[in-house]
Amino acid sequence: MIRVEGLTKDYGARRAIDRLTFSAEKGEILGFLGPNGAGKTTTMRILSGYMPPTSGKVEIAGFDVVEQSLEVRRRVGYMPETVPLYPEMTVFDYLKFMADLYHVPDAGARVDEVLAQVDMEERASSYISSLSKGMRQRVGLAQAILHRPEVLILDEPTIGLDPAQIIEVRSLIREIGREHTVLLSTHILSEAQQVCNRVLIINRGRIAAEDSPERLQSALLGAQRFYVRVAGSPEGLPDLLRGVPGVTGVGPGEDGGFEFEAAPGVEARPEVARRITAQGYELLELRPLRLSLEEIFLQLTREDPAAAEYAKQA
Amino acid sequence: MRNIWTIARREYNHYFSTPVAYLIAFAILLVVGIYFYLNLEIAILQPGFVPGVEITLGPLATLMMLATPAITTRLLAEEQRMGTIELLLTAPVRDIELVLGKWLGAFLFMATIVALTLVYPFILNQLVDPGIDQGPLISGYLGMLLLCAALAGIGVGVSSLFGSQIAAFAATMGVLVLLWWIVGPVSQVLGMTGGGQIFAYLDLGQHFFENLLWGIIDLEDVVFYLSLAALGIFSGAVIVESRRWR
Numbered sequence: 317m318i319r320v321e322g323l324t325k326d327y328g329a330r331r332a333i334d335r336l337t338f339s340a341e342k343g344e345i346l347g348f349l350g351p352n353g354a355g356k357t358t359t360m361r362i363l364s365g366y367m368p369p370t371s372g373k374v375e376i377a378g379f380d381v382v383e384q385s386l387e388v389r390r391r392v393g394y395m396p397e398t399v400p401l402y403p404e405m406t407v408f409d410y411l412k413f414m415a416d417l418y419h420v421p422d423a424g425a426r427v428d429e430v431l432a433q434v435d436m437e438e439r440a441s442s443y444i445s446s447l448s449k450g451m452r453q454r455v456g457l458a459q460a461i462l463h464r465p466e467v468l469i470l471d472e473p474t475i476g477l478d479p480a481q482i483i484e485v486r487s488l489i490r491e492i493g494r495e496h497t498v499l500l501s502t503h504i505l506s507e508a509q510q511v512c513n514r515v516l517i518i519n520r521g522r523i524a525a526e527d528s529p530e531r532l533q534s535a536l537l538g539a540q541r542f543y544v545r546v547a548g549s550p551e552g553l554p555d556l557l558r559g560v561p562g563v564t565g566v567g568p569g570e571d572g573g574f575e576f577e578a579a580p581g582v583e584a585r586p587e588v589a590r591r592i593t594a595q596g597y598e599l600l601e602l603r604p605l606r607l608s609l610e611e612i613f614l615q616l617t618r619e620d621p622a623a624a625e626y627a628k629q630a
Numbered sequence: 631m632r633n634i635w636t637i638a639r640r641e642y643n644h645y646f647s648t649p650v651a652y653l654i655a656f657a658i659l660l661v662v663g664i665y666f667y668l669n670l671e672i673a674i675l676q677p678g679f680v681p682g683v684e685i686t687l688g689p690l691a692t693l694m695m696l697a698t699p700a701i702t703t704r705l706l707a708e709e710q711r712m713g714t715i716e717l718l719l720t721a722p723v724r725d726i727e728l729v730l731g732k733w734l735g736a737f738l739f740m741a742t743i744v745a746l747t748l749v750y751p752f753i754l755n756q757l758v759d760p761g762i763d764q765g766p767l768i769s770g771y772l773g774m775l776l777l778c779a780a781l782a783g784i785g786v787g788v789s790s791l792f793g794s795q796i797a798a799f800a801a802t803m804g805v806l807v808l809l810w811w812i813v814g815p816v817s818q819v820l821g822m823t824g825g826g827q828i829f830a831y832l833d834l835g836q837h838f839f840e841n842l843l844w845g846i847i848d849l850e851d852v853v854f855y856l857s858l859a860a861l862g863i864f865s866g867a868v869i870v871e872s873r874r875w876r
Contacts, residue, residue: 366874
């Protein structure tokens with residue numbers, strides 16, 4: 317459904333994206349993860365037909381994004397970052413206008429239908445200037461799905477939403493993703509984990525890693541890491557932890573606790589818990605540590621050997 | 631065609647959702663009305679003076695020119711500033727359709743103001759015996775619409791260049807002042823040499839005030855206004871297209 321080959325975009329002397337190659341199939345939700353300025357928005361703008369690339373090829377539903385731009389635009393629903401809307405229009409009028417531009421048959425009825433889908437029916441006659449950020453976001457999403465596009469491109473779809481709305485929007489995206497191809501950008505790893513089938517991490521315009529979110533996380537993690545905390549003074553704890561078979565490293569953690577690493581494939585936690593209680597410590601906390609996206613980025617950009625090795629494989 | 635109409639309709643409706651448009655329309659109609667009334671008074675005092683449609687269309691032409699920047703600067707500059715241009719440029723609409731739609735919306739708004747002034751010739755027709763001359767009435771209003779088409783064309787073209795409304799306003803005003811008040815005298819200074827003729831031809835008001843206002847429909851004047859409108863629209867489309875490439 318989406319084929320991207322060697323996509324490159326220069327803004328003057330600055331290279332925003334550098335030879336990106338990826339693809340997405342029908343029914344797939346592809347996540348674009350990356351820090352600000354990584355090239356996510358630039359890539360999405362090229363895919364939506366907003367601007368042409370410097371070089372490289374993009375095909376959407378079999379149409380070339382430069383040569384057959386109008387065909388591509390008919391098939392793509394695009395929600396830009398910080399959703400641009402006309403504040404002086406009502407929600408209904410705005411969506412009706414966009415529906416007309418996309419030649420949606422029976423536009424008025426379709427607008428009502430989409431408004432129900434994003435739970436905005438009651439605000440149909442409100443002026444957009446009076447809407448909260450979350451509501452504007454939903455209007456943007458409604459606009460993107462109005463013409464039942466084959467490919468949906470969403471730039472940071474949940475930014476600025478409250479937790480309840482985030483859950484709604486994510487489930488809406490999952491629902492849409494069953495029939496359509498969805499490409500969404502985010503900087504929240506848990507979002508990618510919950511919504512996407514596959515994740516591309518891009519950094520400085522290049523793909524740093526590509527995989528399912530679960531595998532990405534565990535692979536980058538390498539050894540398993542855990543956090544443990546006991547009541548009272550834990551002076552002897554580091555030595556105790558080192559004595560557990562499979563534990564490879566121990567270091568201080570937050571709040572007076574400790575972090576330890578276990579060799580891959582070894583479940584060290586039951587033995588750690590047993591020994592702690594046997595020594596008379598009171599176990600308060602024992603939990604796995606997950607890498608945050610920030611840490612993954614740091615690893616990928618620091619040219620960390622494990623991450624670099626992983627990126628090479630991927 | 632359908633896309634052009636969709637965009638034009640939104641643009642036209644937008645004018646009536648802001649007080650600025652009402653203010654412009656009100657100011658123009660007020661000034662034209664005062665001018666009309668004063669001319670009727672003059673006609674009463676000076677028995678030889680028979681006022682025609684020119685007492686309405688004369689001041690209206692200059693007022694429309696002055697109002698053009700306020701009407702047209704937002705067309706593309708505001709979309710640029712607010713980022714809504716991204717919605718239009720990713721919709722299945724050609725760049726030329728977008729600019730044509732914008733132009734049409736502004737033109738229709740200007741035409742609406744012009745249409746409202748038809749009340750004055752109507753009143754005048756009742757007062758003057760045996761009624762006003764129909765020739766200048768038709769050619770004058772045709773000329774006024776042609777002038778508006780050209781003004782809107784210049785406006786949409788200049789608007790496409792800017793991401794700031796103030797800059798677009800100033801630039802539109804600059805271009806119009808140049809074409810309205812400056813190129814005429816320049817042509818007179820240069821005399822009827824080649825350069826002088828070009829400047830004379832470029833005089834935006836002349837084609838209206840010398841011919842169309844007095845019942846003379848010369849193809850040259852029609853072509854002049856239509857080509858100005860086309861030039862503005864096409865350069866606007868080229869600029870929108872080139873902005874994609876940045």
